[in-house]
Amino acid sequence: GEDVEQSLFLSVREGDSSVINCTYTDSSSTYLYWYKQEPGAGLQLLTYIFSNMDMKQDQRLTVLLNKKDKHLSLRIADTQTGDSAIYFCAEIRANTDKLIFGTGTRLQVFP
Amino acid sequence: GAVVSQHPSRVICKSGTSVKIECRSLDFQATTMFWYRQFPKQSLMLMATSNEGSKATYEQGVEKDKFLINHASLTLSTLTVTSAHPEDSSFYICSARDRSSGGAGTGELFFGEGSRLTVL
Numbered sequence: 403g404e405d406v407e408q409s410l411f412l413s414v415r416e417g418d419s420s421v422i423n424c425t426y427t428d429s430s431s432t433y434l435y436w437y438k439q440e441p442g443a444g445l446q447l448l449t450y451i452f453s454n455m456d457m458k459q460d461q462r463l464t465v466l467l468n469k470k471d472k473h474l475s476l477r478i479a480d481t482q483t484g485d486s487a488i489y490f491c492a493e494i495r496a497n498t499d500k501l502i503f504g505t506g507t508r509l510q511v512f513p
Numbered sequence: 514g515a516v517v518s519q520h521p522s523r524v525i526c527k528s529g530t531s532v533k534i535e536c537r538s539l540d541f542q543a544t545t546m547f548w549y550r551q552f553p554k555q556s557l558m559l560m561a562t563s564n565e566g567s568k569a570t571y572e573q574g575v576e577k578d579k580f581l582i583n584h585a586s587l588t589l590s591t592l593t594v595t596s597a598h599p600e601d602s603s604f605y606i607c608s609a610r611d612r613s614s615g616g617a618g619t620g621e622l623f624f625g626e627g628s629r630l631t632v633l
Contacts, residue, residue: 444624444626447624500547501547501557503557503558506556
């Protein structure tokens with residue numbers, strides 16, 4: 403199976419919160435990232451968290467890390483239609499720069 | 514923030530021809546760059562690690578002779594798809610890290626906007 407797994411789809415109403423989940427397998431991961439990809443475009447870094455942290459907040463975004471369970475989540479508060487995109491979590495293994503991407507979650511925001 | 518530029522952003526070629534994609538770090542030096550491939554509606558798959566001044570390191574299952582990578586300088590890596598076929602049609606993305614930002618795995622990777630290759 404995949405090293406980094408995500409649910410494929412998430413649909414939320416505008417104004418609600420979105421929570422996108424990610425599980426990874428390598429406990430040596432040092433950094434964990436969330437990227438956003440809009441249709442036909444490249445990747446936009448949203449936020450990242452260092453493995454010795456359990457939470458990071460950045461405006462509407464909150465990242466939670468449960469290192470014991472190797473579970474990462476991204477919460478988007480007050481979700482807007484412009485948030486509709488594919489969200490990828492990714493991990494960097496220790497002593498490398500190789501990013502291993504999750505399968506991606508397609509977020510759809512409806513009015 | 515740092516910028517990574519890819520060129521061309523879109524390219525259409527005939528089957529059997531070769532296509533070169535460039536990845537440039539515009540305002541920083543990158544000892545290492547990475548090439549990813551993304552199939553429609555799928556995740557990014559790491560193809561190879563491009564090392565300045567040395568041979569690229571390819572991931573398992575990636576054909577070295579098919580996907581030629583050259584990292585000629587600290588700001589430029591190129592990916593050449595040789596004898597392209599329709600199954601090579603894909604979205605190719607590069608990334609790079611500012612080598613002054615610290616040791617491996619310590620900082621942000623910057624991504625190019627991607628290059629969409631269509632082989633007819």
